[in-house]
Amino acid sequence: MTEAAGDRGPLLVTQIDSSNILADIVAVVQSPPTQPVTILQRLGLEDEKVQEIKWDDLTEKVKPDHLTSCFIPHLESPIASELQKFVELVSELRIQCPWDAEQTHSSLTSHLLEETYEVLEAIENFNEETGEGSEDLEEELGDLLFQVVFHSRIAADDARFDLTDVTKGIHEKLRRRHPGIFTTEEDPLMNDNPDSAHKRWEELKKEEKKRSSVLDGIPDSLPALAYTQKIFEKSKTLDLLDEEIAIDRFLPETDEELGKIFLDLVFWAAKNGFEAERALRVANSKFVTFIKSIETLAEDRSVDLFSADNKTKKVLKEEIRKRDSKD
Known part of the structure; x- marks a missing residue:
């Protein structure tokens, strides 16, 4: 049984002829089965007995003899x-x-x-x-x-x-980070959908780490494109992204089409003397500054961006844009 303890079953363990052997079997299995096992005793005799028993109850409820076997349908992964x-x-x-x-x-x-x-x-x-x-x-x-x-x-x-x-x-x-699942108290901000769960995660993370912005903590060493993806995902939890994204050519429908747009754009940048990685880092930096400015303004006015309505957020965004245009 020791050699088979790493297998996942089904297993039939025979000749469990004493309580000590049964106890050894229970002890050697570090990841016991969650479903009941079948104890087979004295099959074919008048006093044969077949019963299903939970793994944790084996040593208490089974009295082994030389005609006792145990069928284990499945062992949990060790x-x-x-x-x-x-x-x-x-x-x-x-x-x-x-x-x-x-x-x-x-x-x-x-x-x-x-x-x-x-x-x-x-x-x-x-x-x-x-x-x-x-x-x-x-x-x-x-x-x-x-x-x-x-x-x-x-x-x-x-x-x-x-x-x-x-x-x-x-x-x-x-x-x-999952209070609605692991606490007895209901989390009114956690709805049954991935976006709400992600939003609540970022809110709790910001509170826990005492950060002034949801964008804090993103590694600066990330490649520019990965960094862009990250700030998009985090900014989305505040609903501060513009609904329409400016693009002059057709919108891609597949990964291949999107990749071709990136490839063409990088080639065009290189041909015209631009460094694509640096250009995207500059754009990232400006966007991060924009979002953090909104967060700072919201905090100054005691506005919780995670729960504020879209009208309030729009006002904050327009105010920051007007201020930036004067600088």
């Missing part, structure tokens, strides 16, 4: 045990491998970036309908997980934090 083995392996590599031993957070940044891009490539090659590419995605996610565990190990060696702190931190954060 996430905890596999993760623990992986953590122990990384710790051993940190001690035994000369290359691993000399690494620091800084020296691993290029590796972290490379593994992140390889995950993105695997996702791009993954077929959502057929599942083709799952093996590659699984492998690349494993490589990225190694980076997370490795950085946590380095921090633990320096007595700063470890993987337990990392997982506990994200666990608590996710619970805090």
Whole structure:
């Protein structure tokens, strides 16, 4: 049973002839099944007994004999045990491998970036309908997980934090950011749709981190296009985006068409002496300044942008535009 503990079933465990053996079976399975298991006793005899029992009740409700077996339809994935083995392996590599031993957070940044891009490539090659590419995605996610565990190990060696702190931190954060799900109190601002959930997330994040703007915290090192996408998503939660986006040519309907527009625009910029990355960074900076100015004005007037009506937001936007036009 110990060797099969990592399997997910179905499993038939025979010759459970004592309470001690039954207790050992229960103990060795670190991720027990959530559905009942079937206990088979003395099959074919007059006193045969077949019963379904919850895993946690096995040692109390079953009296084993030499004709007792247990059918387990499904075992939960042994996430905890596999993760623990992986953590122990990384710790051993940190001690035994000369290359691993000399690494620091800084020296691993290029590796972290490379593994992140390889995950993105695997996702791009993954077929959502057929599942083709799952093996590659699984492998690349494993490589990225190694980076997370490795950085946590380095921090633990320096007595700063470890993987337990990392997982506990994200666990608590996710619970805090979803009050409508994990608290007994209803969250009146959390409606049953993704946009409302995202809006509430950004509001709670701003309060929690005591930030003056929802745009604070976006990494400046992001590529300009990724940065643009990020400020769009965050500004959208305040409903401060203009409904119409100016564009002189046809609106793309597919990723390929949109990509062609980007390609043509970058080529045109290069041909005419413009640096596309820099130009977009400048535009990003101006937009961020515009949104933050609205937030500051709203705060000065005790206006909560997350709950303000569109008319109020429009007035604030026009006021900032008029002020900027005079500068």
